[in-house]
Amino acid sequence: MMKNTTENMLEVAGLKRSYRLGNNVLHVLRGVDLILKTGEWCCVFGASGSGKTTFLNLVGALEKPDGGTIRIAGEDISGLGRRTAARFRARRIGFVFQNYQLLPELSILENVTLAARFGGASIPEAGRRAKELLAAVGLADRLRHRPNELSGGEQQRAAIARALVNSPDLLLADEPTGNLDSKTGEEVIRLFGKLRADDPTLTILMITHNRDLAAFADKTVELVDGRLK
Amino acid sequence: MLTELFLAGRYLIPRRSAVSLITVTSIVGVMLGVTVLMVVLAVMTGFTDLMKSKLVETQAHFQIRHYRYAISDPSQIVAAVRNAGGTAAPVIQSGILVQYGNNRLDTRVVMFGASERDLDRHLGLGKKLVRGKVDLKKRHVVISSAMADRWGLTVGDKLLFHSAQKLTDLVEFRPDGGVALSKKGAAYLPTEFTIAGIYSMGKYDFDSTVLFAGADDAAELVDLPWGAATSVFGWGPDAFNQKALVERIRKTLPPGYIVATWEESNRRLLGVLAVEKRMMFFLLIFIVLVAAFSIANTLITSVYQKTREIGLLKAIGATDGMVTRVFIAQGFLIGVIGSGAGSLLGWLVIFFRNDALRLVSKWTHMELFPKEFYYFNELPAHIVAGDVLFIVISSIVLCTVGALLPALRAASLDPARALRYE
Numbered sequence: 001m002m003k004n005t006t007e008n009m010l011e012v013a014g015l016k017r018s019y020r021l022g023n024n025v026l027h028v029l030r031g032v033d034l035i036l037k038t039g040e041w042c043c044v045f046g047a048s049g050s051g052k053t054t055f056l057n058l059v060g061a062l063e064k065p066d067g068g069t070i071r072i073a074g075e076d077i078s079g080l081g082r083r084t085a086a087r088f089r090a091r092r093i094g095f096v097f098q099n100y101q102l103l104p105e106l107s108i109l110e111n112v113t114l115a116a117r118f119g120g121a122s123i124p125e126a127g128r129r130a131k132e133l134l135a136a137v138g139l140a141d142r143l144r145h146r147p148n149e150l151s152g153g154e155q156q157r158a159a160i161a162r163a164l165v166n167s168p169d170l171l172l173a174d175e176p177t178g179n180l181d182s183k184t185g186e187e188v189i190r191l192f193g194k195l196r197a198d199d200p201t202l203t204i205l206m207i208t209h210n211r212d213l214a215a216f217a218d219k220t221v222e223l224v225d226g227r228l229k
Numbered sequence: 230m231l232t233e234l235f236l237a238g239r240y241l242i243p244r245r246s247a248v249s250l251i252t253v254t255s256i257v258g259v260m261l262g263v264t265v266l267m268v269v270l271a272v273m274t275g276f277t278d279l280m281k282s283k284l285v286e287t288q289a290h291f292q293i294r295h296y297r298y299a300i301s302d303p304s305q306i307v308a309a310v311r312n313a314g315g316t317a318a319p320v321i322q323s324g325i326l327v328q329y330g331n332n333r334l335d336t337r338v339v340m341f342g343a344s345e346r347d348l349d350r351h352l353g354l355g356k357k358l359v360r361g362k363v364d365l366k367k368r369h370v371v372i373s374s375a376m377a378d379r380w381g382l383t384v385g386d387k388l389l390f391h392s393a394q395k396l397t398d399l400v401e402f403r404p405d406g407g408v409a410l411s412k413k414g415a416a417y418l419p420t421e422f423t424i425a426g427i428y429s430m431g432k433y434d435f436d437s438t439v440l441f442a443g444a445d446d447a448a449e450l451v452d453l454p455w456g457a458a459t460s461v462f463g464w465g466p467d468a469f470n471q472k473a474l475v476e477r478i479r480k481t482l483p484p485g486y487i488v489a490t491w492e493e494s495n496r497r498l499l500g501v502l503a504v505e506k507r508m509m510f511f512l513l514i515f516i517v518l519v520a521a522f523s524i525a526n527t528l529i530t531s532v533y534q535k536t537r538e539i540g541l542l543k544a545i546g547a548t549d550g551m552v553t554r555v556f557i558a559q560g561f562l563i564g565v566i567g568s569g570a571g572s573l574l575g576w577l578v579i580f581f582r583n584d585a586l587r588l589v590s591k592w593t594h595m596e597l598f599p600k601e602f603y604y605f606n607e608l609p610a611h612i613v614a615g616d617v618l619f620i621v622i623s624s625i626v627l628c629t630v631g632a633l634l635p636a637l638r639a640a641s642l643d644p645a646r647a648l649r650y651e
């Protein structure tokens with residue numbers, strides 16, 4: 001797949017999102033602006049409940065904004081339908097979650113292969129890419145294991161392999177070290193660093209509570225009162 | 230679609246754990262329904278076949294008669310049947326009143342009058358004889374063992390036949406409206422017959438009504454001219470496949486003649502059997518329907534349990550259609566495996582039915598098919614491929630439809646919310 005070569009991978013402008021809870025309207029995002037250059041690594045901080053996950057979901061086309069625009073590689077994704085949004089997520093976005101979210105019924109290899117299949121790869125191609133990425137995250141000898149047979153750190157590495165199997169434009173990570181001890185967490189972050197070193201166009205948007213991780217990032221922003229600072 | 234089937238399979242049979250109990254239960258439900266349907270329909274088909282072969286054994290494959298008159302020259306009709314490729318025999322068929330002993334009358338009897346040779350060749354009367362001889366010389370008859378029991382008579386005993394036709398000739402209406410003895414009737418006497426033989430066809434309604442007499446005696450009793458017949462019985466090479474033959478005969482017969490096949494003459498009985506079979510199918514398919522409901526039930530539970538997983542599938546790019554198919558495929562797979570196992574089990578049950586029944590009757594010391602009521606000592610069964618196919622397809626369709634509701638529910642989940650679901 002041809003990678004985008006424009007300067008800015010992500011352009012968010014005036015992004016708004018509110019939730020209606022009965023009669024109350026909760027304004028979570030009140031006009032978020034953010035620009036990430038291709039290959040940039042950005043950490044998002046913010047208090048619990050400030051709307052970080054909501055922001056990530058909007059950028060990943062899992063939710064639709066109430067207002068504002070999101071451009072990924074120049075393409076506005078705020079108006080995509082359910083089907084095109086799913087296609088878009090499969091090919092252009094990689095998600096990493098705090099609780100790994102691997103399918104427990106599937107082996108590690110199958111988990112990663114499945115994502116490659118959703119990205120449009122043929123069965124042999126998907127298997128080949130999955131093995132390659134699992135080797136890159138150091139799980140070459142655990143392919144047949146199921147998630148519950150792996151440690152938290154190993155599961156998160158498998159999840160990172162899954163996120164990258166379709167060579168996405170954007171890697172969205174929601175507190176990827178939140179469930180890990182600090183040493184394992186740091187290993188995972190170093191893995192992000194290594195993967196970005198392998199592919200300098202990989203753009204990373206990462207939510208975290210851990211201020212120490214700011215050192216790895218090119219840029220940090222903080223979500224306060226529905227806006228980024 | 231392969232990916233969806235793979236996921237569905239993994240959900241049904243989680244890797245490295247024993248096959249999921251829920252899946253096994255769902256499959257067994259479908260399997261039992263299919264087995265019961267298959268066995269019951271096969272036995273009903275077998276029973277129908279048996280009935281048909283009994284019917285064909287004791288009846289002509291088709292009967293030809295004139296819509297109004299007796300057939301004065303049956304040889305012409307017999308020749309027509311022969312030319313078309315069948316065989317035929319002229320028969321005089323008439324209800325008669327049988328007097329046995331002093332003033333005891335049996336009004337249920339039907340007399341078949343035909344030549345000895347025809348009776349033996351077409352109905353195999355010789356083989357069905359239990360006593361006496363097929364000797365239809367003048368004033369001799371062959372009665373059934375049921376009649377012999379009923380009347381308390383045996384070979385060599387005498388009967389009196391009253392012809393209904395001659396009784397009606399006894400009296401006549403006078404021009405003034407009154408009724409008087411007619412002149413013809415004054416000479417009327419019942420005819421005395423001797424029992425020459427006793428047969429048993431093993432078919433209750435036939436045995437309880439039909440006796441055989443010689444053609445000439447019958448003609449005299451019914452007041453037909455010599456050589457005439459009430460109908461011509463015909464037989465073809467295959468009673469179950471005689472459409473073409475009957476068509477050929479119909480074309481060559483002179484106008485006014487009617488051909489009635491054995492199927493047409495027994496339309497009501499055959500219709501009842503067919504309706505019964507269809508009704509059984511609709512009643513028993515409810516077992517599969519209930520199984521399909523239980524599939525819907527477990528899948529709905531599974532959709533709730535897997536809400537976060539479904540959210541994840543969507544996050545990594547599964548479309549709503551894919552998610553729908555993953556769950557539909559689970560119902561489909563249960564249907565395929567369940568009905569496959571069900572038809573295999575059904576086949577086994579049918580194959581070993583008689584051994585099983587013998588065991589049961591040995592343990593319970595009960596005769597399962599008392600000879601007086603059933604003319605078979607083994608349970609008949611006939612598996613019709615079309616029936617099995619219909620059962621299997623209906624079951625798979627029901628299971629798949631059962632999965633539809635949970636599948637649509639899974640597809641409609643909002644991915645962001647599903648991912649937050651605890």
Ligand SMILES: Nc1ncnc2c1ncn2[C@@H]1O[C@H](COP(=O)(O)OP(=O)(O)OP(=O)(O)O)[C@@H](O)[C@H]1O
Nearest residue numbers: 019020028046047048049050051052053054055646
């Ligand atoms: N689907 C929803 N319906 C209603 N309210 C919602 C919904 N999703 C999120 N919210 C609310 O929006 C606010 C922001 O939630 P969000 O998960 O984005 O916060 P967060 O910054 O990720 O918090 P944390 O650090 O605890 O993960 C919260 O108050 C949450 O309750």
Ligand SMILES: [Mg+2]
Nearest residue numbers: 052053054174
């Ligand atoms: Mg969050």
